[in-house]
Every structure is written in structure tokens, then in C-alpha cells.
Amino acid sequence: xSDSHQTVVxxxxxxxxxxxxxxxxxxxxxPLVIEGEPSSTGDQPGGQLMLTTEVENFPGFxxxxxxxQLMADMKAQAEKFGxxxxxxxxxxxxxxxxxxxxxxxxxxxxxxxxTADAVIISTxxxxxxxxxxxxxxxxGHGLSTCATCDGFFFKDKKIAVVGGGDSAIEEATxxxxxxxxxxxxxxxxxxxxxxxxxxxxxxNPKINFLWDSEVTEIFxxxxxxxxxxxxxxxxEETELDxxxxxxxxxxxxxxxxxxxxxxxxxxxxxxxxxxxxxxxIEGVFACGDVQDHKYRxxxxxxxxxxxxxxxxxxxxxxxxS
Amino acid sequence: MSGAITNLSTENFESEINSANQPIxxxxxxxxxxxxxxxxPILEEIADEQEGVIKIAKVDVDNAPELAQKFEIxxxxxxxxxxxxxxxxxxxxxxxxxxxxxxxxxxI
Numbered sequence: 001x002s003d004s005h006q007t008v009v010x011x012x013x014x015x016x017x018x019x020x021x022x023x024x025x026x027x028x029x030x031p032l033v034i035e036g037e038p039s040s041t042g043d044q045p046g047g048q049l050m051l052t053t054e055v056e057n058f059p060g061f062x063x064x065x066x067x068x069q070l071m072a073d074m075k076a077q078a079e080k081f082g083x084x085x086x087x088x089x090x091x092x093x094x095x096x097x098x099x100x101x102x103x104x105x106x107x108x109x110x111x112x113x114x115t116a117d118a119v120i121i122s123t124x125x126x127x128x129x130x131x132x133x134x135x136x137x138x139x140g141h142g143l144s145t146c147a148t149c150d151g152f153f154f155k156d157k158k159i160a161v162v163g164g165g166d167s168a169i170e171e172a173t174x175x176x177x178x179x180x181x182x183x184x185x186x187x188x189x190x191x192x193x194x195x196x197x198x199x200x201x202x203x204n205p206k207i208n209f210l211w212d213s214e215v216t217e218i219f220x221x222x223x224x225x226x227x228x229x230x231x232x233x234x235x236e237e238t239e240l241d242x243x244x245x246x247x248x249x250x251x252x253x254x255x256x257x258x259x260x261x262x263x264x265x266x267x268x269x270x271x272x273x274x275x276x277x278x279x280x281i282e283g284v285f286a287c288g289d290v291q292d293h294k295y296r297x298x299x300x301x302x303x304x305x306x307x308x309x310x311x312x313x314x315x316x317x318x319x320x321s
Numbered sequence: 322m323s324g325a326i327t328n329l330s331t332e333n334f335e336s337e338i339n340s341a342n343q344p345i346x347x348x349x350x351x352x353x354x355x356x357x358x359x360x361x362p363i364l365e366e367i368a369d370e371q372e373g374v375i376k377i378a379k380v381d382v383d384n385a386p387e388l389a390q391k392f393e394i395x396x397x398x399x400x401x402x403x404x405x406x407x408x409x410x411x412x413x414x415x416x417x418x419x420x421x422x423x424x425x426x427x428x429i
Binding site: 037038039040041044045046050051052053067068087088089105139140141142144146148149150152153154222223244 | 363393413
């Protein structure tokens with residue numbers, strides 16, 4: 001057994017992981033949260049809310065709260081009750097042994113970095129990219145996945161947001177603070193975004209919509225200059241000149257660590273038992289966006305993090321008796 | 322004394338970059354950028370640990386939009402390593418300490 005044996009290890013530190021940390025810490029299970037490493041894509045410590053600005057729908061904050069601030073507060077709350085944090089990324093897990101084995105750093109090391117009696121997985125989800133020509137090359141050069149980080153650099157420029165869900169519409173609305181014109185490019189002829197976000201976007205004179213359209217190529221020598229658009233109904237192709245493009249077409253669960261190790265559904269999400277956070281392996285629990293492709297809200301993630309903590313606590317108790 | 326991080330402005334940028342007698346990593350950041358905040362403590366650690374080997378400096382793009390424009394910054398955080406006064410390496414996006422040290426290995 002490694003030196004670093006833990007009762008509970010929580011992998012991931014968005015609202016789900018941090019709520020699980022608060023509850024397991026208060027239950028005196030001394031959780032270790034392996035919170036991930038900084039990145040700009042969605043798998044960073046604090047999770048996807050680290051890339052947002054104002055959160056208006058988290059109960060308890062009538063004036064709204066900044067996403068990074070909410071996450072800093074949740075972390076402080078978990079630390080207050082004794083949760084400890086490792087700012088590393090898990091590189092491998094072995095869930096066939098008891099205790100479970102967890103590696104950070106080199107996955108080929110013989111012995112794991114940590115062992116744990118119970119594991120709570122809350123690795124969340126990250127942005128899906130378009131996977132079209134020009135995208136990788138122009139990332140950071142007019143192509144962005146983080147409006148709050150990069151909007152500032154598009155003052156008085158003509159830009160586009162690709163997507164039709166809440167995050168796309170939120171980004172489009174935010175970007176009108178800087179850009180002269182924001183075109184929302186969406187595959188369908190209606191938005192998936194919530195009614196309030198849609199209303200705001202429709203009322204914003206800087207936002208216009210390109211329906212039934214998908215981006216098939218991004219052009220630009222040193223930075224984005226234009227995109228190729230294909231109409232999804234007529235298949236007609238056109239070009240649109242713009243200086244910036246923000247991608248918000250959706251998210252995919254961060255489950256690469258658990259493929260062939262846990263039951264995963266056909267969309268890539270970890271399967272949990274109904275009304276529970278139990279996975280197909282006893283002692284392994286999953287919460288938040290990594291097991292939820294339906295609600296995907298900070299508050300539902302936090303709620304399921306609480307469930308995972310209670311499920312883990314019960315499981316540990318029953319196992320000992 | 323531990324390695325200090327210099328704040329660069331439009332006024333002192335040229336002179337600081339040109340007078341550096343070691344590679345200087347410049348972090349283009351802003352207060353409103355979540356990923357920038359994530360890497361700030363890592364840069365402080367690197368400034369401490371690599372004191373005398375590599376210098377760390379910061380440019381707040383809100384205060385120095387001219388510098389952001391000059392170096393064609395369109396995404397933050399962007400880190401540019403200047404060697405002998407010239408940009409030698411550019412890293413876009415937040416990353417962990419290990420990846421960052423790997424990316425800087427030619428300078429440290």
C-alpha cells in the first residue's frame with residue numbers, strides 16, 4: 001500500500017467535487033481532492049465556471065456572483081472543514097483492486113501515488129471543438145473557446161459565435177460589450193438556450209443569427225479572416241468575413257480515464273444507478289457533469305456532489321460493520 | 322530574497338526587456354481572466370525556484386493595450402519568452418506547472 005492512503009479521494013473540483021468535499025470533510029472522512037491542473041479548456045481546477053463571468057442562477061446570490069469567485073468560495077468552505085487539495089491531474093486509475101489505486105504524474109510508475117477506500121469521480125466536461133480545417137492552427141489567433149478570457153481583444157470587430165445553447169447565447173451577449181457585430185451561427189433554426197437568454201439575445205441590436213448553418217472551414221494566414229459556411233438544408237456553401245470566432249457547440253464528458261474501467265453510456269458519460277451516484281463498481285461514485293447529460297447546471301452538479309458524499313459515507317460505514 | 326515578478330507597462334517594457342541579462346517570460350494577463358488567475362501562483366513559484374535563471378514579468382492588458390496589440394495577443398493568458406530582447410517562444414492558454422516547466426526547458 002502506498003504511503004498516501006486516503007479514505008476518500010475526489011477526482012475533479014467543480015461544483016460537484018467541491019460539494020462532495022464539503023460533505024465528506026464534515027463527515028470527518030478527510031477527503032483528498034485531486035483538483036486538476038490549470039488549462040483553458042474546461043478541465044481546470046474549479047471546472048467550467050472558471051471560464052464564466054456572472055452566474056445569475058445559483059440560489060443565494062440575488063445580485064449574481066462571478067464564476068471564479070463562487071468556486072474560490074466553495075474551495076475555501078471545503079478547506080475550512082479539513083479537505084486537502086492536490087493541484088495535479090490523475091493519469092491512471094485501477095478500480096479492480098481494493099483499496100483503489102490512483103496515479104498522478106507518470107502512469108507507468110509501479111506503485112500508485114494514492115490509494116483510496118472510496119473514490120468520487122467529478123471530472124466534469126469540456127468544450128467540444130468543431131474539428132474543421134484551420135481550427136487548431138488559429139486557436140488563440142482569433143479562434144477562442146473562452147469569451148470571458150478573449151472578448152477584450154475583439155473591440156469593434158465583427159465576430160461569430162458557433163452554437164445555439166445557453167453557453168453560446170451567453171457568450172454572444174457578453175461579446176457585444178466589445179464587438180461591433182456578433183453573428184450566432186447555429187445548425188438548427190431555433191435555439192436550445194433558455195428563454196431568458198434567448199430574449200436577451202433577440203433584443204440585442206448587435207446580435208444577428210445565421211440559421212441552419214454550420215462552419216466547415218476557417219480561413220486566415222496569421223489570424224481568423226473568414227469562415228466557410230454550409231447551409232444544413234440546401235447544402236449551399238458561402239463565405240463570411242470576420243475577425244474572430246468563438247466555439248460553444250457543446251461539451252463532452254471527461255471520461256477518458258475510465259474507459260473500459262467503468263460502465264459508460266453511448267454518449268461517453270459514466271452510468272450511475274437511478275436516484276443514486278453509484279457506478280457499477282462498489283465504492284466508486286460519480287457526480288456532476290461527468291454523469292449528467294441532461295441538466296448540466298452548477299446547482300445540479302452541486303446537488304449530485306452532495307449525494308455522492310452521502311452515498312460514499314453510507315458505503316464506508318456498512319463496509320466496516 | 323525570492324524572485325520578484327516585475328510589472329511591465331508601456332513605458333518600461335522596452336528597457337526592461339532589452340536590459341535583461343537572462344531570458345524573461347512575460348505573462349499577458351487581466352484581472353477578469355479566470356485561467357490567468359490559475360497560473361499566477363505557478364508563475365510565482367517558478368520566479369522563486371528559477372531566480373537568476375529566468376525572469377518573470379507581467380503585462381496587464383487592461384493597462385497596456387498597446388503592448389497586447391503590438392505582440393498580437395488575442396487570447397490570454399499568453400506567455401512570451403524574450404531572449405536577448407527578441408520573442409523566442411510563445412505559449413497560449415493556461416497550463417500546469419509541469420507542462421510549463423517542460424515548455425521552458427530550453428531556457429532553464
